[in-house]
Amino acid sequence: MEEEVICNDAIGNSRVVEVPHSSSSRVMSFNGKRLIMDEVDFFAEKKMSPVNDLTLHQMEHHHVDTSLDLLTKISPSNKLDDREYSNARNENEYAVVVAKLHETNAENQRLRELIDRLRIDHNALEEHIMQLKQKQNKHETNDEATEEKNGMNMILRPFLNMGEPSQERKNMVDLMECDKKSTQKLCNNGVIQEKTEREEDHHENSPSNKALSNQVPRLNSFNGVDDQASESMIKKARVSVRARSEANMISDGCQWRKYGQKMAKGNPCPRAYYRCTMGTACPVRKQVQRCAEDRSVLVTTYEGQHNHALPPTAKAMASTTTSAASMLLSGPMTSVDGLINPTILESGSLPCSHTMATLSASAPFPTITLDLTEEAINNSSQKQLQQGQFNLLHPFLAQKFMSGSNIFGMENASFVDTVSAATAAMTSDPKFTSALVAAITSIVGSNSNPNNNGTTNGTSGDQNCNKS
């Protein structure tokens, strides 16, 4: 279905063009205008501006709200009254609308590019999964004895049942061993290590429960084996945020009381311990420490969930950390493939030193690190793609984070927006968790690739300081 419209081209010449119409055309909103995207795309592509009353009328015929969710948010259409319509035809306003059209189209193009990149990632992952399955058929060896020897059999059993290739299983054992070692480095860099929960969870104080919470169930609980331990895991999941900041603490909207400071081994910068004071007995704590290798990088690690209402400025970070934590914990459990060991990302032998979001299940609690430094963003959106690695968050977050070279140098509101964007990215996409799982799968495969030198790593320890 097409419609003839009089347009001005780039140099001002008018001519008649046929504009395609579709009942299924996407509708976007911009500055209070409802835009039919097929038309917008068409005019932008032709570098033309419609001057036909009918088209203009169509474009002005709807009322919408302004929203960043251009692709998804469609507001109800309401006809303008005569006065508004008359005003809308004002020449100056029309010029603005046309300019906005082009701007919107440019944004649309960027979004499409992101979608294309996602699609490429997805295809690469599918291909990799196929390769893994082929490997599985070729190499059916008996590694259980080795795993027993290493005390990993219980931990790996859920993966074994899922048809993990035996070579991959062996890699996991190796990786988990490496993970233990890397934990030490991790701690030097401000990412929280194990702690005892004597004052918080009484039920964890029994020896059996301690064992559950601190050791095996870490991974078993991901498969729903131990609900109690899983609950504990949720409480203990940690979200580490790395960002450049000259300040001693990033502003996240919450009130914190410092209750301790320690020198961590291997890091000349002290680690500060804070407790949330916005609510009575709020369990949320955070640790702040500068990166040993790059002291301009501040590592803030959050633990727990607030048990009280939060001001808007605090909700962004809180929901981000909560989403990240729940995503971290739910990922392997909800995975279709179900073969993910979150520990692996923490392994020192993984070739993923430049991810924006990295996982760690280092003993005893899993940690997800959101790396908001420019290096991480640049590297994750470029280098890893070149290497065929899947970047966990780049399509969603990089776009937002890249808007400021130093997000913590931005105004608070801007930071909150940024974190909100991250939150939205995590929570709004139902496939995000599976994407995360797929990403980890991809990295497991990359690790087994002899082309990877295996000397770099994810978030662990000093390596957590992403150096480009």
Next chain:
DNA sequence: CGCGTTTGACCCGCGC
């Protein structure tokens, strides 16, 4: 005086 910070002591888990 109240509140937040500092800092040494203490507890606990882990590795050797």
Next chain:
DNA sequence: GCGCGGGTCAAACGCG
């Protein structure tokens, strides 16, 4: 069993 290191406590201290 011992030492090490992370995490927490609580008294002392400082500041407004």
